[in-house]
Amino acid sequence: MEQIxxxxxxxxFIFSVIRLSTPILFATMxxxxxxxxxxxxxxxxxxxxxxxxxxxxxxxxGGNVWTGLLVAVLSGILFSGIIxxxxxxxxxxxxxxxxxxxxxxxxxxxxxxxxxxxxxGVSTGLNSKTVxxxxxxxxxxxxxxxxxxxxxxxxxxxxxVVIAIITVFLKKTRLGTYIRAAGExxxxxxxxxxSVKVVRLKALLISGAIAGLGGAFMSMSYVSMxxxxxxxxxxxxxxxxxxxxHGNPILSTLSALFFGAADALSNNLQLFNFPSELTRLxxxxxxxxxxxxxxxxxxxxxxx
Amino acid sequence: xxxxxxxxxxxxxxxxxxxxxxxxFAIIFLVSEDPARAIESFLLGPLQSKRLIGSIxxxxxxxxxxxxxxxxxxxxxxxxxxxxxSFFLGALAAAGAATSFNLPxxxxxxxxxxxGGLTGAIICSIPAFLKIKWGANELVSSLMLNYVTFYLGLYxxxxxxxxxxxxxxxxxxxxxxxxxxxxxxxxSLHAGIYVVILLIVLSYLLIFKTSIGMxxxxxxxxxxxxxxxxxxxxxxxIFSQLIGGMIAGIGGSVEIMGMYGRFQWTSLPGYGWDxxxxxxxxxxxxQFVPLAALxxxxxxxxxxxxxxxxxxxxxxxxxxQSIMIMLVTANALLKSFxxxxxxxxxxxNGTNS
Numbered sequence: 001m002e003q004i005x006x007x008x009x010x011x012x013f014i015f016s017v018i019r020l021s022t023p024i025l026f027a028t029m030x031x032x033x034x035x036x037x038x039x040x041x042x043x044x045x046x047x048x049x050x051x052x053x054x055x056x057x058x059x060x061x062g063g064n065v066w067t068g069l070l071v072a073v074l075s076g077i078l079f080s081g082i083i084x085x086x087x088x089x090x091x092x093x094x095x096x097x098x099x100x101x102x103x104x105x106x107x108x109x110x111x112x113x114x115x116x117x118x119x120x121g122v123s124t125g126l127n128s129k130t131v132x133x134x135x136x137x138x139x140x141x142x143x144x145x146x147x148x149x150x151x152x153x154x155x156x157x158x159x160x161v162v163i164a165i166i167t168v169f170l171k172k173t174r175l176g177t178y179i180r181a182a183g184e185x186x187x188x189x190x191x192x193x194x195s196v197k198v199v200r201l202k203a204l205l206i207s208g209a210i211a212g213l214g215g216a217f218m219s220m221s222y223v224s225m226x227x228x229x230x231x232x233x234x235x236x237x238x239x240x241x242x243x244x245x246h247g248n249p250i251l252s253t254l255s256a257l258f259f260g261a262a263d264a265l266s267n268n269l270q271l272f273n274f275p276s277e278l279t280r281l282x283x284x285x286x287x288x289x290x291x292x293x294x295x296x297x298x299x300x301x302x303x304x
Numbered sequence: 305x306x307x308x309x310x311x312x313x314x315x316x317x318x319x320x321x322x323x324x325x326x327x328x329f330a331i332i333f334l335v336s337e338d339p340a341r342a343i344e345s346f347l348l349g350p351l352q353s354k355r356l357i358g359s360i361x362x363x364x365x366x367x368x369x370x371x372x373x374x375x376x377x378x379x380x381x382x383x384x385x386x387x388x389x390s391f392f393l394g395a396l397a398a399a400g401a402a403t404s405f406n407l408p409x410x411x412x413x414x415x416x417x418x419x420g421g422l423t424g425a426i427i428c429s430i431p432a433f434l435k436i437k438w439g440a441n442e443l444v445s446s447l448m449l450n451y452v453t454f455y456l457g458l459y460x461x462x463x464x465x466x467x468x469x470x471x472x473x474x475x476x477x478x479x480x481x482x483x484x485x486x487x488x489x490x491x492s493l494h495a496g497i498y499v500v501i502l503l504i505v506l507s508y509l510l511i512f513k514t515s516i517g518m519x520x521x522x523x524x525x526x527x528x529x530x531x532x533x534x535x536x537x538x539x540x541x542i543f544s545q546l547i548g549g550m551i552a553g554i555g556g557s558v559e560i561m562g563m564y565g566r567f568q569w570t571s572l573p574g575y576g577w578d579x580x581x582x583x584x585x586x587x588x589x590x591q592f593v594p595l596a597a598l599x600x601x602x603x604x605x606x607x608x609x610x611x612x613x614x615x616x617x618x619x620x621x622x623x624x625q626s627i628m629i630m631l632v633t634a635n636a637l638l639k640s641f642x643x644x645x646x647x648x649x650x651x652x653n654g655t656n657s
Contacts, residue, residue, distance in 0.1 A: 042443070090634035095383055095443065096584060097633065100626040103577055107622020114617045115335055236447040243441055277462065281455035284448045288434070291445055296438035 007268050011147035016267070018148070018156060021260025023048070023222065023231075025159040026214030027238030028256040029166050029249070030207045034080075036170060036247050037203030038183035038196075039087060042098025044211045045235025046105030047079040051215030053109045056128040056226045057116065065129035069216050076212020077205050079105070084204040088197045102235075110228055123219070123226035131155050131221040153221040155213060162210060167249040179203050183247075211235070233284070240287045244294045255290070262286050308649065313587060316638050320631030328624045332616055342614035349609025350602055356609070358491020362563065363601035364594070366391070368500050369555025370579025371586065371593040372507045377428065377548035378588045379511060379524045380541050384431050386446040387552040388576025389453035390424030392569065394553025395560045396457045397423040399475045399567035400465045402482040412481035417499070417557045424553015425546045427453055432545035436538040454572050461567065474568035484562040494562035500594075503551055507590035510547070520544045524588070552576065584629045600625065 007013055027044050034041035041047075054075035059068025083101055086092045110120050117125035131154050140150035170176040181189045182199040190196050214234070219226040237259050245252025266279035329343060336342040350356050370387045377384045398420035401407075407415050431446040458473075467476040484495040511517040519540045522530040531537055555575065560567055582600065586592035607621040631637060 086630050086634065089636065090631075091636040092630055092633040096580075097630050099385075099577070099580055100630045103581070104623050104626035107619040107626070111617050111619040111623060114619070120617070120619075233447070233451055236444070239441075240444045240448060243444055275459055275463070277455045277459035281452050281459070284451040284455075287448045288440075288445050288452070291448075292434050292438050292440040295434075295440040299439040 004269070004272065008265070011144050013264060013268065014148040015151075016264045017257065017261045018152060019222075019260075020263045020267075021257050022153070022156045022159050023214045023217050023234050024237055024241060024256045024259050025163065025253060026155075026210055026217065027235045028241045028245075028252050029159075029162055030211040030214065031235075031238045031242040032245075032247055032249060032252055033166060033170075033179065033203050033210065034207040035242055036183045037179045037200045038186060039094055039200045039204060040098075040239075041080065041083065041204060041207045041211075042095055042239065043079065043083050043101035043105075043235075044207070044214075044238055045231055045233070046098075046102035047076050047208055047211040048215035048218065048235050049105045049109055049229065049231045050079050051076040051212035052219035052230060053112060053123070053215075053226045055212075055216040056123050056126055056219045057112075059129040059220060060126040065131055065220065068129060068220055069131070069213075072216035072220075073209050073212040076208040076210070076215065078208070080204045080208025080211070084201045087204075088201055106229060109226070113226065113228070121228050126225075128225060129220065130224045131216070153217065155217045155221050158213065159217075162213070163249055163253050170249070175199070175202060237283070237287060240291050244290055246294075246298070258290070259283055259287065312638060316634070317585070317632050319637060320628050320634070323631055324624050324628040327627055328620065331620060331623070332610075336614055336616050338614055342610050342616050345613040346606045346610040346616075348606075349613065350605040352609070354490050355492075356605060358488060358493045360598065360601050360605050361497060362492045362494065363604055364597040365494075365496050365500050365562070366555055366559045366573075366575045367578040367582055367600060368593055368597035369503070369558065370552050370575045371582030371597055372500075372504055372579075372590045373424075373428075373548040373550075373552040373555065374576075374579035374583040375586060375588040375590050375593060376507060376511065376520070376551070377545055378583050380520045380544035381524045381527055382432060382435070382541060382545060383443040384428055384446045384545055384548065385443065385576065385580070386428040386431055386449055386545075386549060387579045388572055388574070389446075389450040390427045390549040390552035391556040391559075391575045391579075392450075392572055393427055393453045393457050393556070394420035394424035395556030395569070396461060396465075396475075396567050397553070398557030399478065399560050400460065402478050402561070403465055403476040407482070409481060412479065413484065413561065416482060416561065417554055420557030421550040421554040424556065425550035428549025428552065429542055429546045432542045436541055450572065450576070458570070465567070467566065470566070472568060473570055474566045477566050478561065478564075482561055483565075484558065492563065496558035496562040499554065499558050503554070504590055504594060507547075507551070511590060516540065516543065552579070581625055581629050584632055 030044045031041055051072040055068045055072030058071025059065050083097055086097045087094045114120050119125055133151050133153050136150045140146045178194055178199045182196050186196045218230055241255035242252045244255040262283035266282045269279040270276050332342050333339045350360050370391055373387045398416035401419040402416040431442040434440040434445050435442045465475045467474055486494050519535050523540055582593055582596045585596035603621055607618040610616050611618040
């Protein structure tokens, strides 16, 4: 037990929490921006998976990592464009469409991967690039803090930039205000002469772009290749993180970090001969408990 | 009006199937060197042999189970994704019961199926319970629960029912009297088909001919109204999810006892998601599930035939079925057609009276 505690308070542990949280942070922001517009994007999971593959392909054929990132973001936008088309134009149920797109991403990525490499599992046949890690000049030389916060992937820092931008964007910009209004009181902005559908379309496209970054992190930073179904529920965890944070960017970020911490803890517990199946189970079980706890509290407050 | 709705739904479904098949052909033309051969084996491949025709039915059995399960759960307006976990852990529990106890004769079939059904029922009722009691979103909690059941299943498999003398991670082998008998020689078709037919009939009766079924449907169509009319919403919701989970769990048990000699899944098999596809195609009506299941499994057997004859990956079908269910749920697909129909009806009613 003492050993576990000493691990939790080590700089290495905090470093891995930040690293493991990165894809969940992107996914959470992607869910958040869509949810605030009243069109919860269940397909973030599949969008990330699709973008993860397209990023690998983009960097392998484009010759450098930045084309890969660009392709990942564009494919994220394309994927959420599909959900927008079906939900806003063809009036499908957004949850069912999201489920359909998640299933599609799972098969489509294997389909494309097989056509390009002849392999159905991993993209090692493609010479893809990875996003560099950067050391922050002054920060890196501060003893403990430097070890925790410096040396992360460019995308990890970008994730925190995205969180800051979303926080300000929702509060201070016109589109941000429309997005909140579309989620809270769609009729009011329709009456004001603004198209709810256009606002929601924009929110979904932004959501797709952010999910694209999360996918790129998975295949171009977390590991250096695409493997099938590699997103492994992170898009779903983001749904939980966003719900626990009640759509507030800061609270949702804290929830996402909580899952990253649970993930890091479960990796570390395996070192102590703890059954690996049970440690892998833990983050998901904690999610259910936390989600229920927060829902119960919200329900109680509503009664008062 | 009710009849018009039915025609409208059928027309939308038909159009969705036509459009998605056209997309399938377009993709085959793009990626295949011999598109004619690919399309031929996709469409006619399943009819090539007795064995393949049999496998249309055996592929349809597990997805029909989860299809009815999800239909019932969705009928009560709950987006419960737990069928996946129920199917997986139900199958594992059945294998555990079968290999741990020395069950004589027919009990070797009945007890494992009941244990699997009970396990499935418990799992799918958890998200419902958390929703009713504390308001936790069932979609999110059931998605998380699928991962919990998966790792829990692996833990149980590894530590309690694993056959250590077997090369891969698997349970002890099922005894002969734990296996569902094959019913047509030369095919893999097993007696599980009787179980699924029985459950389809019972589910239909439950939803459409009993008072609790009526309450479930009322919840699905108009939750507010159901609440005001004095229905105990919590009880009805939890009951429907228990039944759905039980059917998924029985499905898992039947699949293991009909198709496999041991439990050896080391990833979630995905039948719960297939159940959602079927529930959408069948519009949550258990009586349409078998048709939808046979249709989907025909496409899958066809896709496998195409993969071996023409090198087009069978994952194509995953893409096509996703497009299909998105189009099936597209209310606006035939909107102008529906409006015309409503106007026409109004006009004829007007002149008649």
